[in-house]
Amino acid sequence: MxxxxxxxAVILVSGGMDSAVTLALARExxxxxxxxxxxxxxxxxxxxxxxxxxxxxxxxxxxxTVDIDxxxxxxxxxxxxxxxxxxxxxxxxxxxxxxxxxxxxxxxxLGWAEVLGAGDIFCGVNAVDYSGYPDCRPEFIxxxxxxxxxxxxxxxxxxxxxxxxxxxxxSKADIVREGVRLNVDFAATVSCYQADRHGRACRRxxxxxLRAQGFADAGVADPTLYx
Amino acid sequence: MxxxxxxxAVILVSGGMDSAVTLALARExxxxxxxxxxxxxxxxxxxxxxxxxxxxxxxxxxxxTVDIDxxxxxxxxxxxxxxxxxxxxxxxxxxxxxxxxxxxxxxxxLGWAEVLGAGDIFCGVNAVDYSGYPDCRPEFIxxxxxxxxxxxxxxxxxxxxxxxxxxxxxSKADIVREGVRLNVDFAATVSCYQADRHGRACRRxxxxxLRAQGFADAGVADPTLYx
Numbered sequence: 001m002x003x004x005x006x007x008x009a010v011i012l013v014s015g016g017m018d019s020a021v022t023l024a025l026a027r028e029x030x031x032x033x034x035x036x037x038x039x040x041x042x043x044x045x046x047x048x049x050x051x052x053x054x055x056x057x058x059x060x061x062x063x064x065t066v067d068i069d070x071x072x073x074x075x076x077x078x079x080x081x082x083x084x085x086x087x088x089x090x091x092x093x094x095x096x097x098x099x100x101x102x103x104x105x106x107x108x109x110l111g112w113a114e115v116l117g118a119g120d121i122f123c124g125v126n127a128v129d130y131s132g133y134p135d136c137r138p139e140f141i142x143x144x145x146x147x148x149x150x151x152x153x154x155x156x157x158x159x160x161x162x163x164x165x166x167x168x169x170x171s172k173a174d175i176v177r178e179g180v181r182l183n184v185d186f187a188a189t190v191s192c193y194q195a196d197r198h199g200r201a202c203r204r205x206x207x208x209x210l211r212a213q214g215f216a217d218a219g220v221a222d223p224t225l226y227x
Numbered sequence: 228m229x230x231x232x233x234x235x236a237v238i239l240v241s242g243g244m245d246s247a248v249t250l251a252l253a254r255e256x257x258x259x260x261x262x263x264x265x266x267x268x269x270x271x272x273x274x275x276x277x278x279x280x281x282x283x284x285x286x287x288x289x290x291x292t293v294d295i296d297x298x299x300x301x302x303x304x305x306x307x308x309x310x311x312x313x314x315x316x317x318x319x320x321x322x323x324x325x326x327x328x329x330x331x332x333x334x335x336x337l338g339w340a341e342v343l344g345a346g347d348i349f350c351g352v353n354a355v356d357y358s359g360y361p362d363c364r365p366e367f368i369x370x371x372x373x374x375x376x377x378x379x380x381x382x383x384x385x386x387x388x389x390x391x392x393x394x395x396x397x398s399k400a401d402i403v404r405e406g407v408r409l410n411v412d413f414a415a416t417v418s419c420y421q422a423d424r425h426g427r428a429c430r431r432x433x434x435x436x437l438r439a440q441g442f443a444d445a446g447v448a449d450p451t452l453y454x
Contacts, residue, residue: 068295073335075342093380100338103378107334108300111327115302134383143374150370151330153320156361 006032008118009164010109011060013037015050016191017184017211018124018167021175023058024182025166026122034116035060038105040098041071042078043085046199050190057185066108075099078193085193087204093132094206096193102135106144106163113161114152121148122164129172129210141165172214180220187223200227233259235345236391237336238287240264242277243418244411244438245351245394248402250285251409252393253349261343262287265332267325268298269305270312273426277417284412293335302326305420312420314431320359321433323420329362333371333390340388341379348375349391356399356437368392399441407447414450427454 009031013019026033035055037048048065055063074080077095086095102125109121125136134140145163149155167175179186191211192201201208203226215222236258240246253260262282264275275292282290301307304322313322329352336348352363361367372390376382394402406413418438419428428435430453442449 064299066296066299068335069293070338072291072293073339073342075338093383097380098338099341099380100334100378103337103374104331104334107327107330108295110330111297111302111325112300114326115300134380135378137377140374140377143370143377147330147367147370147374150364150367151327151362153324153326153361156320 008032008116009120010034010036010113010118012123013051015047017189020054020184020189021179022122022124024184027059033060035063037065039065039067046195047190053188085205097133110148114154120162125165126167131206173217176214176218176220200225235259235343236347237261237263237340237345239350240278242274244416247281247411247416248406249349249351251411254286260287262290264292266292266294273422274417280415312432324360337375341381347389352392353394358433400444403441403445403447427452
């Protein structure tokens with residue numbers, strides 16, 4: 001008798017709440033989870049420490065952080081010190097948008113998935129209560145999945161790759177409720193764009209406001225550590 | 228009277244001959260060329276020095292090298308020391324294939340293009356005299372272009388992005404002839420997968436053999452520096 005081995009998946013884990021819930025969902029679906037973070041020179045490096053805590057707490061078998069220097073490109077409030085993180089959501093795509101960030105992170109996930117023999121990638125992108133980033137939309141994820149199925153040796157050899165974004169159509173309150181159901185420790189997560197080195201949130205940036213509203217709407221006490 | 232500014236393009240320049248000819252073609256077409264290399268932990272770091280020489284010699288206005296640690300993922304003879312570079316082409320996709328490399332490099336190019344306001348990316352991929360890598364095929368480039376046109380703030384705002392692979396259907400001999408026509412100094416380029424630190428080629432790997440055959444077929448003296 002052979003036992004079917006659990007399928008491997010690569011989960012993009014940023015340290016924020018959405019990717020934490022995504023990891024918990026992937027585990028619930030029976031995947032062996034390999035957590036991936038990308039250190040791209042973001043302001044909020046405490047996010048990466050949160051990612052490590054989240055990966056361990058939610059049962060990832062390993063956690064890898066890949067370094068890429070997106071500061072050398074700049075063009076975002078998150079990777080260029082001369083651009084401030086806005087306090088209020090304005091119109092249009094905000095200054096915290098990082099050019100091609102999700103394309104780059106999914107590409108790295110694709111490379112690691114191929115090395116692992118994993119046929120599934122999970123990411124926590126969301127197009128409801130979000131900052132309006134173009135690379136968080138369903139059509140972007142679908143286009144990446146099409147690309148991925150042409151890009152690799154595994155694809156040529158017939159292995160299909162699926163890109164899952166299980167929270168794509170969830171409100172922030174839905175995400176909070178899913179996390180509560182799955183015992184996600186939200187206090188361990190960091191969403192703030194400019195968290196201090198202890199991971200304490202600013203309460204003012206777009207990410208903080210969306211997150212706080214999610215807890216309020218879900219009727220769940222907000223466990224976030226604020227400065 | 229306003230003068231139309233030259234359009235900006237990002238050119239992926241590896242240090243090899245194909246991307247050098249691609250840069251020369253982009254210049255000939257009138258683009259202001261921003262050369263991009265990716266230091267991904269490749270064995271052949273002398274390629275990156277060649278990239279810098281090539282960018283300067285062929286009139287790029289700047290040359291940027293972005294670091295990404297693909298050694299942390301491994302899975303290729305080029306990024307994992309325990310996997311040898313094969314001397315002979317076998318059947319199938321060779322061990323020098325780097326998982327998702329072109330997806331990752333094009334993604335970085337996309338990010339930089341957006342910061343620069345460039346609407347064109349050039350890369351030197353080729354699907355004729357090549358190593359059989361899946362991410363060198365025309366359908367891969369087309370899928371990346373579709374993705375790029377969904378991925379960015381520029382795309383949302385209506386700016387189209389084109390991904391050019393002008394050598395896609397050229398033989399290696401055609402590429403040599405184009406380079407000669409465009410005064411590309413092939414002696415400055417390094418194609419070898421395991422060039423030594425002086426950029427001297429091994430003469431045995433797949434990249435060396437394809438290159439040498441190209442010069443032979445074109446009837447051009449091979450200026451490559453061999454060990």
